[in-house]
Amino acid sequence: MGSKRKKRKADDNCSPENSRDVDSPDSDSSMDEDKYKVFKIDNYCRQYPEDGGNFEYIVIYESTDTRPLGDRDLMSLGACLKRQSKGIKRFKRINKYKVGAIFERPGLANIALNNTKVQKDLHVKATIPATLTEITGVIKNVPIYMSNKSIYNGISSSRDVVSVRRFMRRSRDEDGNTSFLPTQSVAITFACPTLPTNVHINSWYFEVSAYTPPVTQCLKCLRYGHIGKFCKNTQRCSICGENHHFKDCTKNSTEAVCLHCNGNHIAISAECPIKKKKIQENKIKHKTVPFSSLFNEKSFPSLNTKTKPTDNINTLLQNDDFLKLIIASVIKIISVNKTDDSPLNSEGIKNIILDTFKISSTNTN
Incomplete structure (x- = not known):
């Protein structure tokens, strides 16, 4: 009885310091x-959900040897992939290192992802974009x-x-x-x-x-849109813009000339007006927008007093793209309702519909 009372007393004396030992068995209280x-x-692999609601499912193939895919016979590569993988609708070249195979169904795309034998024989690795x-x-x-x-x-x-x-x-x-x-x-x-x-x-x-990801800027060539790990461009100095590493530059930061705007700052400075513009564009790109702002005035006929509401609804229902987005939203709602433990509310349904239309708008642009 005495030990139980002592334990209860210790439990009642809760503080952040005491709770660390309880909540953090993995050495949270230490400076690991x-x-x-x-x-x-562990062992996580991206896969398409069976009820994803998309109309096509892309698998990215990237070369695992020193020779880029662009230097190969892409027609032969495509023929081999179609023989070994079912459901491929078409191919598209992404860059000289990657090609994409578009599948009809998510299950067929997932099978292709797990077909390690084909990937080994063709010296490629298969992935799917994280954004999907x-x-x-x-x-x-x-x-x-x-x-x-x-x-x-x-x-x-x-x-x-x-x-x-x-x-x-x-x-x-x-x-x-x-x-x-x-x-x-x-x-x-x-x-x-x-x-x-x-x-x-x-x-x-x-x-x-x-989450709004940061603007991607290469620390090798100083251009935007990629990182130094994959950069094939010439080394540029962030201080003077010449073809050498910034550590080898004879100028100090007070003499810096930005490669992008010619301002008196280093090329990776947050004060650069070009970088500020990129940051603003990035925020707009990843901003969640209202449903109404996904379309412009030319997307659908404008309402007027001479037109009955039912006429406008019928016009919308005759638009194939609009119907596809509605169907995709319904499929996602059904899928989430099946897999989630908590009941789906109106806010969750609204977010799914907004997300479906937002993805469509991004792909169109």
Whole structure:
């Protein structure tokens, strides 16, 4: 009896310090170097859901040897893939390293993804774009003593969680040494194309907001849209713009000339007006927009007093693209309702419809 009372007393004396030992068996209370490492679930492979609601399913094939796919006989490659994989509607060249195969059904695309023998024989690897099967959201006010792993272990969500990553803030001390400090914002990637409105961590409610990825800029050639790992361009200096590494530059930062705007700053500076424009465009691109703003005035006939409401509805129903989007939304709603533990509400249905029309609008552009 005495031991039980003592245990209850310890439990009643709850504080953040005490709760760390309870909630964090993976050494959250220690300064483990892997504490803030991106946590990803083991053996995860992207696949299309059977009731995805898309009209075509693309599988990306990339060369695994030194020779780019663009240097091969693409006609022979396509013929081999069609012999070994069912349901391929057509192919398209993405770049000289990648080609895409569009499948009729999600199950056939998933089979092609898992056909390692064909990939080995043809010296290619198969993947599907993350944007078609995953989505990332952000939650805030997560205690910094929690590791990414303990956050994942404590998450309860209507969607499967793929990875957890805490945002880190760059900091410099008086000696100029750089370190990264944890923030209370955490990015969560879900294995679905629609973002849930909330998650629970250890029974605490967290609202999920849309994630806007940073602008991609190559640190080798300093251009936008790719990273240095895949860059084949010439090295450029971020200080003077010449063909050498910035560490070999004889000029200091006060003499910098931006490669993009000729301003007095380095080419990767956030003060660059070109970069500011790219950041603004990126925010607009990933912003969740109202349903009405997905279309312009030319998309559908305007309403007028001489036209009956039923006439406008009939016009919409005769539009094949509009009907396809409605059907895709219904399929997604049915799929989510089957797989989710929580009942589907009007807000969830609205988000699915908005997401379907937003994806369609992005693909059209």
